[in-house]
Amino acid sequence: MSKEKIIVVGNGMVGHKFLEFLSERDNRDQFEVITFCEESRLAYDRVQLSAYFSGKTAEDLSLVEDGFFENNGFKVYLEDKVVSIDRDNKTVTSANGEVVAYDKLILATGSFPFVPPIPGKDRDECLVYRTIEDLEAITHGAKTSKRGVVVGGGLLGLEAAKALHDLGLETHVVEFAPRLMAVQVDDGGGAMLRSKIEALGVTVHTEKNTKEIVNGDSSKMRMEFADGESLETDLILFSAGIRPRDELARDSGLEMGPRGGITVNNNCQTSDPDIYSIGECALWDGRIFGLVAPGYQMAKAAVDAIAGDKESEFAGADMSTKLKLMGVDVASIGDAHGNTPNSKSYSYNDEHNEVYKKIVVSEDGKKLLGSVLIGDAEAYGGLLQLMLNDMDLPEHPDSLILPQREGGAPAGLGVDALPDTATICSCNNVTKGDIIASIDGGITELGELKSCTKAGTSCGGCAALVGQVLNAELEKKGIEVNNDLCEHFAHSRQELFDIVRVEEIKTFEELLAKHGTGKGCDICKPTAGSILASCWNDHIMEPSLAGLQDTNDYYMANMQKDGTYSVVPRIPGGEITPEKLIAIGQIAQKYDLYTKITGGQRVDMFGAKVHELPLIWKELVDAGMESGHAYGKSLRTVKSCVGSTWCRYGVQDSVGMAIKLEERYRGVRSPHKIKLAVSGCTRECAEAQCKDVGVIATEHGWNMYVAGNGGMKPRHADLFASDLDDETLIKYIDRFMMFYVRTADRLQRTATWMNNMEGGLDYLKDVIINDSLNLGEELEKQMDHLVDTYQCEWKSTIESPEKVKRFNHFINSDETDSNVVFVKERAQIRPATTKEKSDLIETVAV
Amino acid sequence: MSNNNQWTSICDASDLISNIGVCAQINGKQIAIFQLEANGTTSLYGIDNQDPFSGSNVLSRGLVGDLKGHDVVASPIYKQHFDLSTGKCLEDDSVTLKVYSVRSNEGKIEVAAQ
Secondary structure, X not given: OOOEEEEEEOOOHHHHHHHHXXXXXXXXXXXXXXXXXXXXXXXXXXXXXXXXXXXXXHHHHEOOXXXXXXXXXXXXXXXXXXXXXXXXXXXXXXXXXXXXXXXXXXXXOOEEEOOOOOOOOOOOOEEEOOOHHHHHHHHHHHXXXXXXXXXXXXXXXXXXXXHHHXXXXXXXXXXXXXXXXXXXXXXXXXXXXXXXXXXXXXXXEOOXXXXXXXXXXXXXXXXXXXXXXXXXXXXXEEOOOEEEOOHHHHHOOOOEOOOOOEEEOOOOEOOOOOEEEOHHHEEEOOEEOOOHHHHHXXXXXXXXXXXXXXXXXXXXXXXXXXXXXXXXXXXXEEOOOOOOOOOEEEEEEEOOOOEEEEEEEOOOOOOEEEEEEEOOOOOHHHHHHHHHOOOOOOOOHHXXXXXXXXXXXXXXOOHHHOOOOOEEEOOOOEXXXXXXXXXXXXXXOXXXXXXXXXXXXXXXXXXXXXHHHHHHHHHHXXXXXXXXXXXXXXXXXXXXXXXXXXXXXXXXXXXXXXXXXXXXXXXXXXXXHHHHHHHHXXXXXXXXXXXXXXXXXXXXXXXXXXXXXXXXXXXXXXXXXXXXXXXXXXXXXXXXXXXXXXXXXXXXXXXXXXXXXXXXXXXXXXXXXXXXXXXXXXXXXXXEOOHHHOOOOOOOOHHHHHHHHXXXXXXXXXXXXXXXXXXXXXXXXXXXHHOOXXXXXXXXXXXXXXXXXXXXXXEOOEEEEXXXXXXXXXXXXXXXXXXXXXXXXXXXXXXXXHHOOOXXXXXXXXXXXXXXXXXXXXXXXXXXXXXXXOOOHHHHHHOOHHHHXXXXXXXXXXXXXXXXXEEEEOXXXXXXXXXXXXXXXXXXXX | OOOOXXXXXXXXXXHOOOOOOEEEEXXXXXXXXXXXXXXXXXXXXXXXXXXXXXXXXXXXXXXXXEXXXXXXXXXXXXXXEEEOOOOEEOOOOOOEOOEXXXXXXXXXXXXXXX
């Protein structure tokens, strides 16, 4: 049987989603798939485009998984576009002259930015905001500009304004309508949004109709408005809406809407049954859907119609949105303007905290029709579900938007009230039923749930709701979410941390007596040891604390499989003098240690016996070195590249910053090990984006990344803040690390901690940057205390004969462990295998 | 070798720190000695120092505590638990270590070993 040939015209977000849906089909082998991608890059995330200006690369934005086309056998024509369709012979012709036959053709050509026909609009300094190439042109243009204007105060316009603002331009927004985001928000919301955005340094001009763009006096151009006023600027970004790219369909004689758009039915089929259209170029029921979620639903409907055994239909889409514009929460649900006849509204306007909330309800007050939320959009998920599922409102609907005061009952309806069919994540089309099915399948953790269902992994708007569904379901199933540390403590690590801090508990005995049972174990003892160290920072070898330490912490070295230890002196930032390198070499030679360079830019010396540790460290300390804490659940290293001091490309002194950070955070005990790195430019030679905290130099300062991880489950770090000065960078790292130390579970790296955090990155930013918990100062103070009380554990140990006495294999003999045997390999020692040992012992015996 | 229960003195009682192990060598044999102290009671234990899973002589460096009422030591290498009274491995019934009587006698810690 010959394969059915599918051609997808356009590899944008929706075109690519179509390919993904198709690739997930069991019967995908029945299809030969070809796609044309006009841009030089395969599909990337246009929704996150502004992240490009805060440090994300084109690669970060890519939506195409490695090997996607190869693994699925899909063919892609890159930088080539379809220019004509021959519907009679069912072929398409491309700009490069390729003629390809199809059985089914999918038009996913998207849209283009609308530029109003203003004289002067074609100047070099007039740009649009849609592709990565556009962004490159904007970056380039910004270099010779002081002021930039965005024409259009809608959703995309405000995104574009953020981009100009981030590029350091004096930014203005010019809007034709009387308010910002005229489509999504009402007057009250628009006013609040305007005041918040102006507070960030962006000037807003409303009711301005640009008549002409002419040469400027103080700037490159001047915009002349219909009301006689004018505005000088060096750069103009048009963001006045989108228009469907439908010329291909039009030229082929497909049925079109009166104002453009390719007419499609519920299967996304055009007037030619073999041609489908999806995304922003498609017109369904007279409407164009300029959001990505409906586009994905169209892609699903089209794949189901072409390849599916059961058909799903596109039935329109809810255009509710929640987003963060320049750090301001904005959400719009359903009939935000109260256009429904006889609808009523409730609104809440808090000028002090700059929060505006409105709900629109039906005439009888029973159903929710729409809502606008500015400044605080937490209620979005719950309100959207109320509307989408046509659920009854509570008796006092205003309770949904009024602030909760102490003692008041929580507003809104619990997730229990949602039907299983309720869509929780509209980006990935995950219903409550899907989530329950995963929980029935044994999932009990938010992080796992998200990676398995994909819910909450695109825009993140539903993440809190996903967490609530999970908790409610687990509770219903009687699965107690047991956070108990172990049988000795009915508390989570976080709770124990708070107890230790608040009650000022200094010993494990006291903690156990007051809050635990039994004698403790190898789980709770090291955890308590770490918490006590994070809070009070007493020497871990103190008699009251020593019994809590794992052998690595107890002997301040890393135990290896044969019971010997490895020794790692600290080499901050990987910078070391020849004298110290020689000292390490001589010490390793003297004690016959195996040496290896670590991944963290230092030297590890293996094969030290217990009694040798203080002797080795005496020599290391004398040579000016200190403990590297390679044995601790604590800061390991701050890796760095050589930076601007030597490198042709470096823009900041990455080594200097790495040393500063490593010397600040050395010895800080934490739930698990912590690794940092600092790169001197965007080439990222220090691989900072796989670290718990990564710092990458920019021309203006430092970009800070958090919660990256290499290892078993690699996680790309999230961009946390951009262009920070040294002081702010350290402030944020202080707060981040201390918040992690206080709230993470035992042995939970920052990556997992982050994956399981309700509210995710936005929440963390709120806590650390906006200080939403009012904790910032306390976290910094706590970190300062740890920094001030730092001591080299090894230096204080070798100075104490009492402590040195414990470094002996036997209590009743000065002999060493005869079971430790080394053989030579590649000119260094290694542990002998069991067979080698018996051979050697026999040899000796004979 | 005249007496199966011959007590060997290994150190002063004051040399032991509660809940931290030490290793004694008696007739070439390595024995891990622990003094567990919690809630006002003190118990002394002796168990083979060799961790049967790694073959290394390290059990004296394991963390001690109790699990379901049994005093245990956790191997510092692969974290198996051994019952200090019986020598039984909690994770693997087929493994039992040898245990030794330990006592405090006139200020000395003594171990009964062949």
